[in-house]
Every structure is written in structure tokens, then in C-alpha cells.
Amino acid sequence: MxxxxxxxxxxxxxxxxxxxxxxxxxxxxxxxxxxxxxxxxxxxxxxxxxxxxxxxxxxxxxxxxxxxxxxxxxxxxxxxxxxxxxxxxxxxxxKHLSQDPEAYRRRRCRLGVAPLAAPLVVDAVLDAFHRAAPDVELPLTPAPSAELLAELAGDGLDLAVVHLPIGVPDLNSLTVGRGPYAVAMRADDEFAGRDSLTLSELRHREFLMASPKVHPFFMGGIRAAMLAAGITRIIDLPHTDVIQVATQVSRTGALNLTPGGPNHPAARVFGSPDYRLVPLGAPRITVSIGVAWRPGSEAQVPGLDDVLTALRDEYGANPISL
Missing domain, CATH: 1.10.10.10 (Winged helix-like DNA-binding domain superfamily/Winged helix DNA-binding domain)
Structure with missing residues (x-):
């Protein structure tokens, strides 16, 4: 042309x-x-x-x-x-302009929350706002991490609670909670009696994987670890519903990598006697959840700098155990 x-x-x-x-x-x-x-x-x-x-x-x-x-x-x-x-x-x-003349004088921070984020982390972020910026309004947007990160990069949000790492170089992030991964299986599985497992021991088994579309970078890291261990029988599911994943595990006998700490919702689903969660050994994979924001927005968004300081002081060195 x-x-x-x-x-x-x-x-x-x-x-x-x-x-x-x-x-x-x-x-x-x-x-x-x-x-x-x-x-x-x-x-x-x-x-x-x-x-x-x-x-x-x-x-x-x-x-x-x-x-x-x-x-x-x-x-x-x-x-x-x-x-x-x-x-x-x-x-x-x-689209964020309002016909309400008072809206321009309000203090507000547009907060996005991933539905699969651990409630303990979400509560910690909300509590930080209540303590450090109690007069700031928090309109919430629930959406998968990938959508929240796109909104954040496009100035549609000010802060997002998402899974880490984010894989977006133009955004900052802070870990608030971290926990181990485990292997979810039926209670009658051949490995159900083990105290721990390595991925290489499971390379002949079939694994179910929640849809990577919710967070391609994060899910890509999990997949890379599985492939490096020789696991190739990976079935991508069209959803991220943990209950449906558990149903598929029960029905097919396939395995699933899932956050295994007691304070993560996914672990609670597999806490039924019908299932067994076996801790994952080397290579150790962890799930991290925290907040992401645009560099420089701390000085522009009401209360954000104080909230980030509070989160960093409380959880920067000692994230919540998930």
C-alpha cells in the first residue's frame, strides 16, 4: 500500500x-x-x-x-x-462522567475483583480502604483477571484484585496472599494415600485445566510447569467453575491442579470425603493473589497511595497464607 x-x-x-x-x-x-x-x-x-x-x-x-x-x-x-x-x-x-454534579467532588476508587480471588485477600484490601481511606467510595467491578487487567491498563479501573503474576509490564502489582498448590483427585485414586506428589510422578495421568482465558499469563505458567514435568494429557475446560471441575474429577478420574491451602475456596470444594487433596512437592507451584494498578495513579486516585502503603506495610513481607 x-x-x-x-x-x-x-x-x-x-x-x-x-x-x-x-x-x-x-x-x-x-x-x-x-x-x-x-x-x-x-x-x-x-x-x-x-x-x-x-x-x-x-x-x-x-x-x-x-x-x-x-x-x-x-x-x-x-x-x-x-x-x-x-x-x-x-x-x-x-463513560465515567456523570450527570450528577456532586460526582466530581466525591472521592472514589474504581475497584475490580476477580471472582476466583480468595475472600481473605479481598477482605484485606477492603479493610485497608476502611482504615486508610474511609471516605473513599469503592464501586466494585467483578470480572475475570484478564478482563480486569485490560480495564486497568485502559484506565477503566484504578485498582484490581487479581491472580499474580500479571504479565503486563505497564502495571505495578503487590502480593497480598500466597499459598501452595495441590493435586485434587478422587478419594479412591491410586495416589490418594500419598503425603505429597511431584508432577513428574503424574506424567502418565490425565489432567483437567480450567479455561486459560480468565488469565492467560498466569495459567500459561501453570501449563509450562506441567509440560516441563512431562504431563501432556491436558484437557482444557470451557469454564472456571470449581464445582464443575470437581464433578469432572469425580466422573472421569482425571486429576486437577488446584490451590491447596485451607483458606482458598477451591480447596474447600475438594474438602469433601469424596476427594483427596495431596500437596504438590517439587517443583513447588504457588498461587499468589494481590493488587495491580497503573504506575503514577497513586498520586491521582483518592486514597490509593495510603491504601497501597497500608497493604505493603502489613503484607509485603508476610503475605496472607492461603
Whole structure:
């Protein structure tokens, strides 16, 4: 495509570009993969690719170099990325404006909470707000970690309680709770009497894995540890419902890696006499849950700096045992 953008400021090239085209572009630029970007936006790759082509036509220059199983940003794409992010940030901020004139004078922090986050961690964060910033309103957004991190990066949230590590270089995080992993199995399983297990001992067994879409980076780390131990029979489930996972374990005899500490909801589901949770030995895998935020927002969001200081002082060196 002829480059009609040469010598022009990328921020001045918007023309008839619509906001969804920019959202598609930023998603592909972040993922460098059309399939993953489509999943993130909850669309199929075909319309996503079409929106990118329409955007390139409008701009008069290619944004991506498309190779076999590989996508890279062009020089112009790199230049266009930050202005596009800024437009999206400003646009997304509009939805938080209120017709209530008092809203501008209120102190509020938009808090996201992952449904699978341990209640002890969520309670610790809420308690920190009540102690350090009691006058700050806390509108809550429940959503999977992946969605919360996207909202946080896009300025749709101020703080999020999520599983760690987050895998997003532009965000900060702090661990508030940490606990061990265990192997969940039926009570009559051949390994049910063991005091501990290693992953390599289980390489011939079939494992159920909750949907990685809730947090691809975190779940990817768990999968990598399993593959490194020789476990290849992994069945990805289309959901993250722990009760349904337990039902599948009971029905099929397959195993499941799950947080094994007594203070994690997943461990309570497998606390029934029908199941056995065997602690996982080397390589030791832990589940960490904490908070994530945008760098610099401590000085902009009411009470956030005080809350983060309180959490860091109380749990930075001694996370809650999950």
C-alpha cells in the first residue's frame, strides 16, 4: 500500500477512523497475534482482520507486517500506537462522567475483583480502604483477571484484585496472599494415600485445566510447569467453575491442579470425603493473589497511595497464607 502518511503526525491521521478500529489495532499490537486479539475482544479473527484492513486503508499505510504465524508492527504502526492508546484512554474516560454534579467532588476508587480471588485477600484490601481511606467510595467491578487487567491498563479501573503474576509490564502489582498448590483427585485414586506428589510422578495421568482465558499469563505458567514435568494429557475446560471441575474429577478420574491451602475456596470444594487433596512437592507451584494498578495513579486516585502503603506495610513481607 502506498504510504500516504509519510511526514505526517500519526495523531493527525484519524480522519474517518472509528473507535472500534482503534480498539482492534491496539489489541493486535499488544498480542501480536490476530487470534489472541480476537479472543480478547470477544470477536472472530475474520471481522477483526477486516477492521484492521479498513483502518490501514483510511490511514494510507500498513500498520502490521504479516508473516506466516507471525505479526509485527511496521515503523508507522509503532509511531501510531501511542496516539491510538491516548485516544482510547480519553474515549473510555467519557463513560465515567456523570450527570450528577456532586460526582466530581466525591472521592472514589474504581475497584475490580476477580471472582476466583480468595475472600481473605479481598477482605484485606477492603479493610485497608476502611482504615486508610474511609471516605473513599469503592464501586466494585467483578470480572475475570484478564478482563480486569485490560480495564486497568485502559484506565477503566484504578485498582484490581487479581491472580499474580500479571504479565503486563505497564502495571505495578503487590502480593497480598500466597499459598501452595495441590493435586485434587478422587478419594479412591491410586495416589490418594500419598503425603505429597511431584508432577513428574503424574506424567502418565490425565489432567483437567480450567479455561486459560480468565488469565492467560498466569495459567500459561501453570501449563509450562506441567509440560516441563512431562504431563501432556491436558484437557482444557470451557469454564472456571470449581464445582464443575470437581464433578469432572469425580466422573472421569482425571486429576486437577488446584490451590491447596485451607483458606482458598477451591480447596474447600475438594474438602469433601469424596476427594483427596495431596500437596504438590517439587517443583513447588504457588498461587499468589494481590493488587495491580497503573504506575503514577497513586498520586491521582483518592486514597490509593495510603491504601497501597497500608497493604505493603502489613503484607509485603508476610503475605496472607492461603
Amino acid at each position: 502506498p504510504d500516504r502518511s509519510r511526514g505526517r503526525d500519526p495523531g493527525d491521521l484519524l480522519g474517518n477512523v472509528d473507535i472500534q478500529q482503534l480498539r482492534c489495532f491496539v489489541a493486535v499490537a499488544d498480542e501480536l497475534h490476530f487470534g489472541r486479539a480476537a479472543e480478547r475482544l470477544h470477536v472472530t479473527p475474520s471481522p477483526l482482520s477486516r477492521r484492521i484492513r479498513e483502518l490501514e486503508h483510511e490511514l494510507g499505510s500498513d500498520l502490521f507486517i504479516r508473516e506466516y504465524h507471525r505479526v509485527r508492527l511496521t515503523v508507522f504502526g509503532l509511531d501510531f500506537l501511542e496516539p491510538a492508546r491516548e485516544v482510547l484512554k480519553r474515549f473510555d474516560a467519557l
